[in-house]
Amino acid sequence: MNIKLALATSLALTLSPGLSIAGGKHEHNHDKHSHEVTSSVGAPADSSKATRTIRVVTKDSMRYEFSEPLAPKTGEVIKFIVFNEGKINHEFSVGDAKEQKAHLEMMREMPNMVHEDGNSVTVKPGETKELTWKFSGTNEIVIACNIPGHFEAGMFEKANIKGSEDEEQIKSIIDGIEYGWENGDGKPFREHFLDFEGARFIESGGQNEGLDSLVTHHVEPEKDALEYLELDFSNVEIHFENNFAWALAGTRVKGKVRKSGRVFDKSGYQTFLFRKVNDLWKVVHTHSSARDYKPKKHKH
Numbered sequence: 001m002n003i004k005l006a007l008a009t010s011l012a013l014t015l016s017p018g019l020s021i022a023g024g025k026h027e028h029n030h031d032k033h034s035h036e037v038t039s040s041v042g043a044p045a046d047s048s049k050a051t052r053t054i055r056v057v058t059k060d061s062m063r064y065e066f067s068e069p070l071a072p073k074t075g076e077v078i079k080f081i082v083f084n085e086g087k088i089n090h091e092f093s094v095g096d097a098k099e100q101k102a103h104l105e106m107m108r109e110m111p112n113m114v115h116e117d118g119n120s121v122t123v124k125p126g127e128t129k130e131l132t133w134k135f136s137g138t139n140e141i142v143i144a145c146n147i148p149g150h151f152e153a154g155m156f157e158k159a160n161i162k163g164s165e166d167e168e169q170i171k172s173i174i175d176g177i178e179y180g181w182e183n184g185d186g187k188p189f190r191e192h193f194l195d196f197e198g199a200r201f202i203e204s205g206g207q208n209e210g211l212d213s214l215v216t217h218h219v220e221p222e223k224d225a226l227e228y229l230e231l232d233f234s235n236v237e238i239h240f241e242n243n244f245a246w247a248l249a250g251t252r253v254k255g256k257v258r259k260s261g262r263v264f265d266k267s268g269y270q271t272f273l274f275r276k277v278n279d280l281w282k283v284v285h286t287h288s289s290a291r292d293y294k295p296k297k298h299k300h
């Protein structure tokens, strides 16, 4: 979002391409054959820690059957007992959408390799295996079978990880900010930002001094300056320390400048700082940077 506002003001042109860090933390898992298990949706856990057990049946109709709704909560540890009732191999793999996409690409390149680590198990016909997972964060989790052709045929399951009350509150504020930028609506900013003497909000090398400047000079004028704006925050990561919190998000912003007809597509990162004031989380600072979007190449 910030990105977009930077764009609208043409500040984006001054961005230094060397400044952003390419790639998230889990992008390079698949370069190695000894897989480090990293995921934005949690980590493998010891089955003795499980607080819930879900039985999963893999079917040759390219579907999973779950014994109960997934509905994971952050911090929850679920033991999955995966049984293959079909006649061909299937996989039960846990990750976020991006991780599954990388995994799928790797399986396509190496179809005969049995890919198994703490994130996934492969079950042969009639076989039963277990996978225990501790859910963390509040991203969307994707359970997928990445055996070539299976995911494409619909063999996946998605669910949002429900966060704590604090996480849900911060997530909804970030959703509001996204909406505000996209629609040139200052209301979510006035509602959720702490207005204080000396407040500064930084976007791609430019800054707004005070909430009023942010809203009246950036958020609202974009409605007129841009023909369209699409903003997306992804992989939102929230951390807490008592009454202080910070969130990191990946950003992608696309739009078209009405006057010049210039189309832009940028990706980058956004940091939000929050303070809890009278039981409500308030944004006290934001910082973002973005550069021209370049699709990532996967090497294996």
Ligand SMILES: [Cu+2]
Residues within 6 Å of the ligand: 062, 089, 090, 091, 145, 146, 147, 150, 155
């Ligand atoms: Cu399958």
